Amino acid sequence: VSPRAVFAWLSLAVALVAVDxxxxxxxxxxxxxxLPSRQANYAWDKTLLRASFSFRxxxxxxxxxxxxSGLPMVIAMRAYVFRENDPTPVALxxxxxxxxxxxxxxxxxxxxxxxxxxxxxxVINAEGVLRLCAEARNLPIVDRPLLTAGAxxxxxxxxxxxxVSPQVLEQMxxxxxxxxxxTGIGPGDALFGSFVGLFVxxxxxxxxxxxxxxxxFTP
Amino acid sequence: xxxxxxxxxxxxxxxxxxxxxSRAEPIKTWGGETPADxxxxxxxxxxxxxxxxxxxxxxxxxxxxxxTVPVTPVAPPEDAAAATTGVVRAPGRVGLRYTLEGIEVRGxxxxxxxxxxxxxxxxxxxxxxxDDKELELTRFRLLGTGYFxxxxxxxxxxxxRGFVVLVVSVVERNTIVVNDLWLGxxxxxxxxxxxxxxxxxxxxxxxxxxxxxxxxxxxxxVALADSQIGLRTRFVNPQxxxxxxxxxxxxxxxxxxxFFGNKDVLVDDPRQQISQDYAVLQYRRFGGMVxxxxxxxxxxxxxxxxxxxxxxxxxxxAASHHRGLDVEPIDFQIAPGTTLLSTLRATLIHDxxxxxxxxxxxxxxxxxxxxxxxxxxxxxxxxxxxxRASHWMPLKWGHVLRLEGNAGGVFGxxxxxxxxxxxxxxDLLPDRxxxxxxxxxxxxxxxxxxxxxxxxxxxxxKANLEYRIPLYRGTRSVYGVDVFTSAGIxxxxxxxxxxxxxxxxxxFATIPIDFTFNLGLKIDTQAGAFTLGLSNLxxxxxxxxxx
Numbered sequence: 156v157s158p159r160a161v162f163a164w165l166s167l168a169v170a171l172v173a174v175d176x177x178x179x180x181x182x183x184x185x186x187x188x189x190l191p192s193r194q195a196n197y198a199w200d201k202t203l204l205r206a207s208f209s210f211r212x213x214x215x216x217x218x219x220x221x222x223x224s225g226l227p228m229v230i231a232m233r234a235y236v237f238r239e240n241d242p243t244p245v246a247l248x249x250x251x252x253x254x255x256x257x258x259x260x261x262x263x264x265x266x267x268x269x270x271x272x273x274x275x276x277x278v279i280n281a282e283g284v285l286r287l288c289a290e291a292r293n294l295p296i297v298d299r300p301l302l303t304a305g306a307x308x309x310x311x312x313x314x315x316x317x318x319v320s321p322q323v324l325e326q327m328x329x330x331x332x333x334x335x336x337x338t339g340i341g342p343g344d345a346l347f348g349s350f351v352g353l354f355v356x357x358x359x360x361x362x363x364x365x366x367x368x369x370x371x372f373t374p
Numbered sequence: 375x376x377x378x379x380x381x382x383x384x385x386x387x388x389x390x391x392x393x394x395x396s397r398a399e400p401i402k403t404w405g406g407e408t409p410a411d412x413x414x415x416x417x418x419x420x421x422x423x424x425x426x427x428x429x430x431x432x433x434x435x436x437x438x439x440x441x442t443v444p445v446t447p448v449a450p451p452e453d454a455a456a457a458t459t460g461v462v463r464a465p466g467r468v469g470l471r472y473t474l475e476g477i478e479v480r481g482x483x484x485x486x487x488x489x490x491x492x493x494x495x496x497x498x499x500x501x502x503x504x505d506d507k508e509l510e511l512t513r514f515r516l517l518g519t520g521y522f523x524x525x526x527x528x529x530x531x532x533x534x535r536g537f538v539v540l541v542v543s544v545v546e547r548n549t550i551v552v553n554d555l556w557l558g559x560x561x562x563x564x565x566x567x568x569x570x571x572x573x574x575x576x577x578x579x580x581x582x583x584x585x586x587x588x589x590x591x592x593x594x595x596v597a598l599a600d601s602q603i604g605l606r607t608r609f610v611n612p613q614x615x616x617x618x619x620x621x622x623x624x625x626x627x628x629x630x631x632x633f634f635g636n637k638d639v640l641v642d643d644p645r646q647q648i649s650q651d652y653a654v655l656q657y658r659r660f661g662g663m664v665x666x667x668x669x670x671x672x673x674x675x676x677x678x679x680x681x682x683x684x685x686x687x688x689x690x691x692a693a694s695h696h697r698g699l700d701v702e703p704i705d706f707q708i709a710p711g712t713t714l715l716s717t718l719r720a721t722l723i724h725d726x727x728x729x730x731x732x733x734x735x736x737x738x739x740x741x742x743x744x745x746x747x748x749x750x751x752x753x754x755x756x757x758x759x760x761x762r763a764s765h766w767m768p769l770k771w772g773h774v775l776r777l778e779g780n781a782g783g784v785f786g787x788x789x790x791x792x793x794x795x796x797x798x799x800x801d802l803l804p805d806r807x808x809x810x811x812x813x814x815x816x817x818x819x820x821x822x823x824x825x826x827x828x829x830x831x832x833x834x835x836k837a838n839l840e841y842r843i844p845l846y847r848g849t850r851s852v853y854g855v856d857v858f859t860s861a862g863i864x865x866x867x868x869x870x871x872x873x874x875x876x877x878x879x880x881x882f883a884t885i886p887i888d889f890t891f892n893l894g895l896k897i898d899t900q901a902g903a904f905t906l907g908l909s910n911l912x913x914x915x916x917x918x919x920x921x
Contacts, residue, residue, distance in 0.1 A: 166908060225470075225529025225538060226504050255470050255504055258531045258538055264470065 187237045187311045187368055195310060195369035202299040206234070206310060206369070211289040213314045213365040219281055222263065228254045230288045231315045231361075236297050239307040239371060246297035252288035270295045289314075299374055307371040315361035474500045475532030480543045482587075485521055489589035490542055492613055493519065495672050502538065504529070511672045514736065516544065517729045521584050523547040523853065547853075549584035552902030556597065560804045560812035575599035575804065575812040581608065589613060597807040604628045604808030620667035620675070626683070626808075628659040632790060633814035634704045635695035636827060643690035652814055653695070655706050657687035659791075659809075661715070677721040682751070685713045685789065697827055698876025707790035707830060709753060715789060716752035719744045731898040732842070732854045733766045734774050746788070756786030776840035778862070784832045794834035796825070799864040801892035801909040817866075820889040824871070824879040828886050831866035838862030842896065853898040861891040 195208035213230065214222070222228060230252045235244035250269030257264055263284050265276040276287055302308055476498050479487040493515045495508055509527055516525040524545040529538045556577040581593025589612045597604040605627045614621035633652040635641075641653045661683030667675050685708065693704040720743050727736035744758040760782030767775050784793055796817045797803035804813050816826045840860035847854050865887040875884040894907035 221526075221528070224527075226509065226527060257470055258472070258529060259535055 186242060187235075187309070188239070190311055190366055190368040193367050193369060197296075197372050198293065199299075200293075200295075204296045204299065204302075204372075204374070205293040206296045207290075207292045207294065208310070208312075208369060209290045210312065210314050210365055210367070211285050213289055213316055213363060214281075214285065215363070218316055218363060222254060222281055222284060223256045225256055225258050229315075229317050230254070231318050232291070232312060233314075234291070234294065234296065234310050234312040236302070236308055237311055237368075238303060239309065244311070245308075246301050248294060248296055250291070250294070254284055254288060302374040304374055307373050309371045310369040312365075312367055312369075314365040315363070317362040470504045472502050472504075472529070472538040473532075473536055474498055474502045475534070475537040475539050477540045477542065478530075480541060481546070482544055483546060484549070484587040485544070485546060485584055486587045486589065488613065489521070489584070489587070490516065490544060492589070492618070493672075494540070494542065496540060502529075502540065508672055511726065514726060514728050515672050516542070518725055518727060519583075520551065520730050521546060521549060521589075548900040550580070550582050550901075552578065552904075553581055553593065554579040554595070554807075555902070555904060556807045558804050558812070560599070561815055573600050573812070575602075575807070575810075577604070577807045579606070595808055597810050599810065599812045602628075602630055602810050602812070604630070604810045606808055614666070618668065620677070622663075622665045622667070622677075622679070624663040626659060626661055626663070628657075628809060630659070630791075630810050631656050632706075632811050634693065634706060634829075636816070637696040638701070639695045639704075640693065641690045642692040653690050653693035653704050653706075655687065655689060655708065655790075657685060657708055659683050659685055665719075667721075673724055673726045675723045675725075677719075677723070679719040679721070681715070681717045681719065683715040685709075685715055687711065687713070698824065698878040700877050707788075707793065709789075713753040714751055715746060715754055716750040717744050717746040718750065727766065731903040732774075732844070732856055732896060734768045735766050737766075738764045744792070746786075746792075754787050754789055754792075756784055756788040756792070758782065758784045758788060758792060772844065774842040774844070774856070776838075776842070776860075778838040778840065779836070780838070780864075781835040782833070788832075790830050793830040793832060794866050796829050796831075796866050799834060799836050799866060800888060800890045801860070801907065802890060817888040821882075821887060823883045823885055823887055824876045825866070825886040825888045827876045828866050828868065828871060830868075831871070831886075832868050833872075834864065834866045836862055836864035836890075838864075838890075851900045853900070854896075855898075856896045857894070858896055859891070859893045861889070863887060863889055 193208065193210075195206050198205050198207075210232065218228075232250045232252075234248050236246040237244050248270055250267065250272060252268075253266040255264045256262075262277045262279050263281075265278060265284065265287050267274055267276065267287065278284055278287060296310065474496055477491055477494055477496065479490045482490060494512055496502060513525050513527055516522055522544045526543045528541045528543065530541055532538050554577070556575065558575055559572055560575055561572060575598065577595065577597030579593065579595035581591050583591045583593075585592050591608070591610040591612075593606075593608045595604075595606040595608075605625075607625045608622070609624075610620065610622040612620045632655045634655060635652045639650050639653055641650045643653070661681065663679050663681040665677055665679030667677035669675050687706070687708045687710055689706050689708070689710045690704075693706075694701055695704055696702075722739070722741045724737065724739040727733035727738055739761070740763075741761045742759075744756075746752045746754050746756050748755055760780075762778070762780045764776055764778045767777075769775055780799075782794060791806075791809045795806055795811060797811065797813055798805050800817050802818050803815060806812075816829055819826045838860055839862060840858055842856045842858045845855045845857055846852065865885065867886045871886055890909070892907045892909040894905060894909075897904045897906070
């Protein structure tokens, strides 16, 4: 048996194993339209679009149990505005929620960071944490001029539990320093990227990642 | 009663700081209903149970059952807590600090609790800031031991207000591991010096990394090839005599050969009377190493080792070959007859990887310096410095990038196995296994330089980039499978290759550098970690006429 033949057979074996392992992974969306959909409520606040939606399912049972671990947990949400059939987002709003369970006061101390929601809260149970950190209520989304009149738009969100990368958190902190409603993004922004780069599931970047889109709205 | 009062205060606080929601006019929506949970009022009865009363922990306690004996029983100091615990407010964040009452280990069925505690840089009475980054590093450090498949840290209330117990929950992995498994093909020469097209070599390194749950590692390794054998036994106790010092000992034996000569080899040796493609060196090594190490922090360790070996080398009476355009005698880089090698080594390891086999982030630095000095009984006198650093980073799309740098130098008269070997730097040649060299080839020479004149060098450097694609993650017998590809550039040279390069090379060709690459699978299993690389086989494809 020549070395070339051995090499060829081993290459084929590696390729087959790789293809097989890849096939066992769940299919990844290739466009924002393919994300799982959920409902949101939209409302105009003068020229500012606000949205309300829930992502409580990001905290499954084990993660909810870990809320009382006494160690910090972070829920970071990024919501991008897309035009239908356009893979490039036109606006972004972010919110981070840091949760610490005070073992002796028996309260969750929650620090919220985001457009218009900066501040500390104290809640007494996991339900309160979910209400503050796993729901968006009247979240400022985008100024009307950034939207194309008559075109359908939708929100696509990424929610990370305990994102590992400090850079992403820092970028989100800098993003929320913008004035409310200043949510337009361009190629120079740190959190800008293609849909695939932003939304395709990342391995090991957080304890859990949830991605979804909302139903469309037309300004 | 006190607890109810506390909750009442919290409820009032909630009312006082409830966020103001702006009045917004509804617009057209699709789907209609408001998300069910958005405006759900908070129930008055808490759903989160307060943590249980402080239980005690033990070795062998299942992770989901309360432990029964405290690992670190502590009598809480009377006055320490009040001053250091409570809510700490800083701009943009709320911090929490407690006084640590003890540390509890759960889920350890075979590992002694003290082995786990060795890696926790906290002790009873310390102030614990829940935002302290050392806590996450401690988790990584425990994962890095290789004893555990998962590690979780949490807190529970202590026996007194302001005190907490740090709970370390572990899931153990199999501790009898195959550290290395070598199987490969090489091209060597027979004892008469005649080149052979293809021979096989193999070896295995097995260790019980957690002997009887004590954290003691006991292992052995063997490597075999035609007329060559290497043996090692290794003992490592991370808590020598219950102290915070690591003790290690290694016993080694090598019956080795090596192959010298580039072109037109002439050998004067009774064993090599007919064919003389290569000059063959035979030598034996027998000796041992003892050492001690200490943690400099959660992620950093410092080791000191002493090694003594007896060397028996059998050299040809004389040998020559072509180096470039010149004929010159072959330097076998080892003293003939029986000699002694005696060295002192200092090693610094800095490891912040999130796991030891398929890391996705973190750094690993391995830096050592050897000194072999005559006053220590050595017939060789040299200093060797070698550094190897890697940085792993996750990419946005879920893949992993590793940047690796590697550089070293040997200054003085070192035996050949202490020098830098081209096979350790080129993925297309077999690495040395237990210091045995199985291959007579030089580097493939993709760049057309005088690297083909060098097999061992005093100086070496390499820059390498590895790209990994996670294919599978599991929790049973196979923990992970990644496909990887890597590429790099390296240089190996003796001092004279830099000052007096081989004649016949000019310009860029006088710099002994080459390109290397690899492709394959990395597999993390219950039995150990395996790398299946294809470059070793690809190395048999002739490049630029180099056999």
